[in-house]
Amino acid sequence: MTYKSTRSDQHCATASQAILNGIAPDGGLYTLDHLPTLSTDTLRQLVGASYQDVAKTILPLFLNDFTQEEIDYCVNSAYGVDNFNTDNMVVIQTIANRHYLELFHGKTLAFKDMALSILPYFMKVAAKKNHLKNELVILTATSGDTGKAALEAFKDVDGIHIFVFYPKEGVSPIQEKQMVTQSGNNVHVFGITGNFDDAQSQVKQLFNDNDLNSVLQDAGYQLTSANSINIGRLVPQIVYYVYAYAELVNSGKLTFGQPLNVSVPTGNFGNILAAYYAKALGVPLNTLLCASNENHVLSDFFQTGTYDKNRPFIVTNSPSMDILISSNLERLIYHATQHDAKLTQQLMAQLNETGSYALMDDGILNHFVADYISQDDTLQHIKAIFDETGYVIDTHTAVASALVERYERITNDSTPTLIAATASPYKFPQSVLGALTTVTNQDDFDCIQRLSQLSQTDIPQSVADLMHATIRFSLVIDATDIRSIITNHFKG
Ligand SMILES: *Cc1c(COP(=O)(O)O)cnc(C)c1O
Numbered sequence: 001m002t003y004k005s006t007r008s009d010q011h012c013a014t015a016s017q018a019i020l021n022g023i024a025p026d027g028g029l030y031t032l033d034h035l036p037t038l039s040t041d042t043l044r045q046l047v048g049a050s051y052q053d054v055a056k057t058i059l060p061l062f063l064n065d066f067t068q069e070e071i072d073y074c075v076n077s078a079y080g081v082d083n084f085n086t087d088n089m090v091v092i093q094t095i096a097n098r099h100y101l102e103l104f105h106g107k108t109l110a111f112k113d114m115a116l117s118i119l120p121y122f123m124k125v126a127a128k129k130n131h132l133k134n135e136l137v138i139l140t141a142t143s144g145d146t147g148k149a150a151l152e153a154f155k156d157v158d159g160i161h162i163f164v165f166y167p168k169e170g171v172s173p174i175q176e177k178q179m180v181t182q183s184g185n186n187v188h189v190f191g192i193t194g195n196f197d198d199a200q201s202q203v204k205q206l207f208n209d210n211d212l213n214s215v216l217q218d219a220g221y222q223l224t225s226a227n228s229i230n231i232g233r234l235v236p237q238i239v240y241y242v243y244a245y246a247e248l249v250n251s252g253k254l255t256f257g258q259p260l261n262v263s264v265p266t267g268n269f270g271n272i273l274a275a276y277y278a279k280a281l282g283v284p285l286n287t288l289l290c291a292s293n294e295n296h297v298l299s300d301f302f303q304t305g306t307y308d309k310n311r312p313f314i315v316t317n318s319p320s321m322d323i324l325i326s327s328n329l330e331r332l333i334y335h336a337t338q339h340d341a342k343l344t345q346q347l348m349a350q351l352n353e354t355g356s357y358a359l360m361d362d363g364i365l366n367h368f369v370a371d372y373i374s375q376d377d378t379l380q381h382i383k384a385i386f387d388e389t390g391y392v393i394d395t396h397t398a399v400a401s402a403l404v405e406r407y408e409r410i411t412n413d414s415t416p417t418l419i420a421a422t423a424s425p426y427k428f429p430q431s432v433l434g435a436l437t438t439v440t441n442q443d444d445f446d447c448i449q450r451l452s453q454l455s456q457t458d459i460p461q462s463v464a465d466l467m468h469a470t471i472r473f474s475l476v477i478d479a480t481d482i483r484s485i486i487t488n489h490f491k492g
Contacts, residue, residue: 002064003030003231006334007345014065016126019119019232020136022225023207026345030231031331033339035280036061038242043282044256046246051089052079054243055236061281062235063122070125078118083107085460089114090240092247095389097416098404099253100397101244108178109424109460110320111271112149115228115236119150120157122232123224127159134222137490138162139206139482141199141227143267144171144320145423147189148178150226155184162226163188163486165199168476171319172428173444174466181469189473190485195313197325198479200227204327206483219490228270229327237274238281244418245283254416261417263289263407265400266298267321269328271420276332276367286415288368291403293318296372298326302365308356317375317431318395320423325351336364373402379435381405386436392455395431397421425451426463 003018005011007028013021018030038061046054055075060068079089084105091102106113123136138160140150147164154162166179168191179189192199206212207223216222228234241262248254262285264272272290279285292299294314301307309324316322334344336359350357359365373381378395381402386392393401397419404417425432429447434440436454439447445467452459477485 004033004339004341005029006031006330006341007348008341015063015231016065016129019122019126019230020130020132020224022223022230023204025208027204027208027348028341028345029229029327029330031334032062035277038281038283040282043242043246046242047256048250049246051239051243052076054246055079055239058239058242058281059235062231062238065129066125074118074121074125077121083113083117090243092244092251093391093421094253095385095391097414098401099244099248099416099418100391100393100401100421101240101418102421103240104421104424106149107152107462108145108148109427109462110145110149111237111420111422112145113152114240115233116146116149116153116226118236119226119230119232120153120160123160134217134220135159135161137216137221137223137486138226139203139223139486140164140225141196141203142166143196143322144175145427146227148175148182151179151182151184151187151189154226155182155187157186161186161188161221163190165190165192165203165479165482167192167195167199170195170315170322172430174427174429174463175319177466177469180471180473181466182472188489190482191476192479192482193476194479195315196323197313199482200325200327202479202482203227204229206486209483212483212487215487216490221490227327228268234270234274234277234328237271238277241275241278241285241418242281242283245285248416248418257284259284259286259415261285261287261289261404261413261415262420263291263400263404263417264420265291265318265321265396265422267323267326269298269326269332271422272368273328273331279367287413289400289403289407289417290368290370291400292370292372293321293378293399294372294374295322295324297324298329299370299372301329302368302370305361305365306356306358307351309351310355317378317428318399320396321399332364333359336361369407371403371406373399377402379431382432382435386454390456392425392432392436392451392457393421394423394425395428396423424460425455426460
């Protein structure tokens with residue numbers, strides 16, 4: 001089992017090399033041609049297992065050159081009460097036949113913690129395994145949540161430096177405050193004047209910029225990625241779909257073998273691709289609902305077969321999904337073309353040149369049902385769920401949840417659904433409170449207090465701490481300046 005670039009057959013890597021490189025030298029994404037599978041017996045044995053034990057079973061299937069001992073070390077180091085406020089890492093809230101999988105119980109209150117908390121340990125093991133001499137420089141473009149989760153995971157890790165670039169006008173005030181107050185002596189945070197796509201394209205270019213890479217090499221550094229283009233980000237996300245299925249069986253909410261739909265609020269296509277990989281493993285997942293916001297380039301793609309990013313970029317109330325170039329879709333395209341790297345490369349070149357491409361599908365797209373939810377419908381859905389049940393969900397989760405409601409209404413499909421609850425409502429207090437009440441123009445921290453009263457949940461400590469945190473980073477740059485920032489920081 002080897003990882004291959006989606007854009008040519010020349011670049012193969014072991015899992016540990018793929019994690020260290022982040023992206024293949026030709027700009028492709030490291031992907032497996034032969035997806036692993038799990039026997040029914042093994043899946044059955046996971047019913048009642050702890051999250052950590054599920055992780056120890058699933059991760060080795062994808063991380064081919066890690067020993068079980070190394071996997072156990074990574075899991076034991078990352079997945080404990082120091083990093084998560086619940087013993088089982090996640091919480092499942094059930095409302096009728098909808099199961100909200102709360103993936104936001106890590107330090108930064110978004111699902112990104114599930115993978116980013118373990119990524120530094122993967123990198124440490126991978127560096128040792130490959131006798132790496134250089135220090136690692138992580139470049140991260142963020143739509144709001146990856147940045148903070150990566151900063152928190154990598155702060156003060158020896159031999160690693162991290163740079164985060166976020167769209168100055170494209171994240172929630174709480175998300176921004178989380179990032180610009182980050183502690184640690186190896187962290188750097190910049191606002192950029194463009195949007196997430198601008199940051200992501202610049203950063204992706206730098207990974208394959210030979211001049212920059214040789215300057216860094218001479219100084220003893222090399223670049224890598226903490227975005228979901230890195231398989232070290234993607235693989236830990238498969239675990240929670242397996243765990244959730246086993247846990248729903250364990251708690252009597254599903255019978256073993258019963259199908260489960262999954263709905264995922266989607267931006268860069270990482271989280272839902274992980275659900276597809278869990279399905280490929282043999283977990284009885286049926287329809288994968290790909291939920292977009294008003295930047296609905298993905299749902300249009302699934303409906304028409306044409307990917308077309310030539311449209312205005314909209315800053316929405318689910319900012320972590322404000323993306324028009326969805327990186328991980330490239331991996332699905334590669335699978336859809338029966339691993340035709342040449343064709344995938346051509347389609348991606350076309351995307352780069354014209355902003356669009358069309359795919360002749362062999363059927364893989366039929367695993368997915370996609371649609372988008374407007375900002376207004378998102379807010380109304382938050383209100384409706386709260387009025388019915390008292391449960392408060394964030395704007396991203398609401399996009400996925402509202403799509404389930406629409407899908408059930410249109411299709412009469414009564415299969416139970418797992419909804420990826422990707423962020424805590426406390427990360428988006430203005431929008432969420434705006435949905436629940438008519439109160440507006442309140443300070444963020446007033447909104448947080450009110451949200452706590454309404455939802456009868458405690459304000460997470462990390463959010464309370466933000467109120468008095470000192471701002472360390474305030475520089476705003478153009479995305480095209482990222483290169484010179486890195487060069488100047490590291491050159492001799
Ligand atoms: C990143 C993010 C998403 C989108 O996930 P992708 O893996 O990029 O599709 C959705 N919701 C929240 C809260 C996020 O942080």
